[in-house]
Amino acid sequence: MKLGFIGTGALTSAIVTGLKSAADNSVPVVLSPRNEEIAAGLALRYPDVRVAPDNQAVLDSCDTIMLAVRPQIAHEVLAELRFRRDHHVVSLIATLSREEIATLIAPVEQVTKALPMPMIAHRQGATIICPPDRRMSAFFGRLGKVIEVEDPSEFDALSVVTATFASYFKYLDTIRGWLTEHGVADARAHDYIVTIFKALANAPETAPDTGFMDLAQHYATRGGLNEQILRELTARNVFDAFAESLDGVHRRIAAGAAPRIGPPS
Known part of the structure; x- marks a missing residue:
């Protein structure tokens, strides 16, 4: 494999960084010159990563191409x-959608959609792939977990999960802010929250047959403090509002991923 990237932003940087930190990192990489700072930094860090003079040069020198441009400029x-x-x-x-991409890059015969996350730089997290693709499953499998799906609508639904990350960190920061307002040193508050929530994140993996609400009930003992906050947030429809936001993101993804009728604008 000779791997090329069209678009050199944060996600490209994460994939290349994860790839080059793996035991077998001999895949040569050619980068788009777009975002000169990121591309130059990766080329300086890794000897078998180079920056092409333009996007066409990436295509001409590589057999595997990852499209990592922003959707707003993808057609152009x-x-x-x-x-x-x-x-x-x-x-x-x-x-x-895969169909729209295939139309834009004709006559390419093999087109795969993948959604890795920035934590792939540390070879963590999961990448969803549609349709199942043996080569890409092996590639991303070296960088974390791979989840292959046949149905594009399932891929779109799974993609919605990635829209929740910022809210998660806002949740943690709300706890941190409350602690500092009550006299806890910021560094100590941060350290405690990181340690506790890292342990909580492992709970579903250590008990794989236990559902999320079963875990919630395990912590929400009757009359306890966890039960109080869960009950109050539920009464205020916080989780219903969250689900509505997920619906909105899903509509946005599904509308954008739907095949176009007629030539792209």
Whole structure:
């Protein structure tokens, strides 16, 4: 494999960093010159990573191409490029359907959608792939867990999970802020929250046959403090509002990923 990236942002940086930290990291990488600072930094750090003079040069020198451009400019960028039939193209653009990508990069025959997360830089987290793809499953399997799905609608639904990360950290920061307001040193508050929630994150893995609400009930003992907060947040419809936000993100992803009728605008 000779791996090329069209688009060199944070996700490209994470994939390359994770790849080059793996035991077998001999895959040569060619980067788009877009985002010169990130591309140059990766090329300086790793001897077998280089920056191409332009996007077409990436295609001409690689057999496997990952599309990592922002969806707002994807049509413009891809329309200018000449792909080969034998390119293996992996789209990391969540809101464009596989069918739409295939139309933009014709005559490519093998097109896969994948959604890795920034923590792939540390070879953690999971990458969803659609449709199942043996080569890409093996590639991303070296960088974390791989979940392959057949149904594009299932891929879209799983993609919604990635929209919850910022809210999770806001949740933790709310706890941190409350602690500091009550006299706890910021560093100590941060350290305690990180340690506790890291342990909590392991709970579903250590008890794989236990559902999330079973775990919630395990901690929400009758008359206890966990039960109080769970009951009060539920009464205030916090979780219903959260579910509505998930619905909104899903509509946005599904609308963006739906195949277009007629030529792209």
